[in-house]
Amino acid sequence: MSDGRLGRVNTKALKLAAVAATMLDDYSPTEWVPLPSLGLGIRVLVDDGQQQLVATAQTGLDRSADTGSAAEAGRIYDSMYPHAGFTWPHLRAITEVEADYFGTSAPTTVTLIEPLPGAPVGDQAIADTARASSLAQALATLHSAAPESISEAGFPVEDPSRFQFQILERLDQAAATGRVPAGLLQHWEEEFEKVSLWRFLATPIHGAIDETSVFTDQERVLALSGIERLRVSDPAIDLAAASALIDPAAVPTFFSEYTNSRPRADEHVITRAELLAEFAVLDWLLEAVDSGDEEAIQDAGELLSSFNDVLFSHDAAEPEAVEDSPPSTPDTELTSEAEDVVDEGTAPDESGSADDTHRP
Template sequence: MLDDFSPTTWTSLPPLDAGVRILISDGETDYVAAAHLRIDRSADAGSTAEAARIYETAYPHADFTWPHLRAITEVEEKVFGTDSPVTVTLSDPLPGAPVGDEPIADVARASSLAQTLATIHSAAPEPISDAGFPVEEPSRFQFQILERLDQAAATGRVPATLLQHWEEEFEKVALWHFLATPIHGALDEANVYTDEERVLALADIGRMRVADPAIDLAAASALIDPAAVPTFFTEYRSSRPRADDHIVTRAELLAEFAVLDWLLEAVESGDDEAIADAADLLTSFDQVLLRPDGSHVPTAPVSFDDVAQGSNVTSATEESADDHGTSDGGVRRSSPSGADRGSAGADRGSAGARVSEHASPGGSGHASPGGGTSGRTSAGDGASGSRSAGAAENGPESSGSPER
């Protein structure tokens, strides 16, 4: 695939959700070879290459890096025993290691992840839309969520108070007063690479699109220890002061919604055991999230372990910052903004963490906050699998492109 490169060593890496990955080396240069066995049209090798080009232009001074493709080819189906040719890519190894099973508990990495997302969300959306990546307007995203809510209600497995809570929250007009921005769109424990101190790289960038930045925040909160989530949100607001007033509320609601999306995926697949598990979890979630009178409980960070045990939660986090977004309209019904409502649990994203392996991938047409998962892992692209790594590849530290 590359002239003058003849690998002499091969080291298996944690697989993608749609293929296999191998670190190859000729003793001087390392590359990651990936065979994409099941191509998702929204995140194929071509999309990744185009996304990398956009990242280079939009984030020239970012202090994190992303996959840089060096070669793309197709291999005959007989090599992998598939029904069609398989796309194989060569890319530079990413520094650091994926977050993996261990949630981000330290302030440094939680803050770094917030800064990374603030950088991504601050770029101009036009290059992404002009390149043919999806554009998801606020009204369309709200419609998709409400549609999923209607589907969930039809199952008869969601507590009525929980359905009412989500319907009331997602139909609030003020919630949708924001501008769609570039987002990563597929954050999970396999796609965020860190060392001991900061985020070094993001993988699976081919799912980028212009959409609600709260989608990324919800997915990111699922990777963070509950105690560090307030730090994450505070740092994000500090790094992106023009974020709309309700972005944290939307992120928390989307993290909650991952539980419901797990149920819908189970129903769609006909998995009775998963349906029962999801329904039980929703019942427990309802008991933790809502007061006996049906009003919302302002909560501290809460995890699925808390939900499963029916733990009581107290305290609240607050939102701040001015709203510089604009409304796209298109909501079904007007209701009060609820701006004085205590923020929901800062890690109901942790709820999303436990169901992210079951919930829908959060692409166009789904309301789940995160991207597709590829299984939990802790080994990086380096042969040693060490969490430590050198500096990112893209130059000096910077807050990234100016806010648009």
């Protein structure tokens, strides 16, 4: 294959297209289009004139995650959500190539899936209530299924008390850094130690909701990717991650629609989701400490201090300032600031065409 128009070839994408051409019988793609990485690795859309498929060389994934679990997760989704109003990746083929093929340190897994409709939300916050409501409905559907088939398939099952312990353990680790303001530390300790907060039944959760895994059009959520992180755990994990994708003004609609769509949800799920959303900045601090990134440590510390000021300094605000410019709620303020923590990136419609099309 060559690129006559641009005068050069994306070598790794071409290699991936060549691998994809061998993965299915009676499928010989004649065109390929490079796709954004989405943090996964090298991606191309291949087309034989009748069917388009997405090939991914998963150089960007942690190999400790079992790629084969994506296929099993897809089968579980098929059985648990036959009437869902959204779709998910359907694996058509999987193979492995030697490390030197893509210049990686270990063998690379290559997958071939059907394209997902719509496009990832990327770094553009969901500001309209229609899509916010649609995302809430999708998560309510996920969380309403019985968990037995997930545990029987060997996916993780997290006990609420164990999850609470892990959070408090991370809080102790963060406190040891000296970067968490005392007031904020006490606030989280008091909230996360409340016994009533953890009286709930764990449910199936997506487990990897982010800006690359939620596919939408202009009106609703069409697909969810990243399903290999499927597990039985706290549904608030998904809600907290999803709220970070939504404009603060639409978050109340998102939470309201979720509780309306899942009336059997435990009474504290929204409270836990809001706390976990706050906690995201603390996790960022711990990741920075683990990596030794001094600049990131400084940034995380400043963001924690800023959030502490927002949370505890309302009484100090002058009435005139409050009247002219109402302060945001702590969750809103944190969400707005924390959006900068997420790696930015956009992607075209997975099933659409692109200008950079290559023919053999």
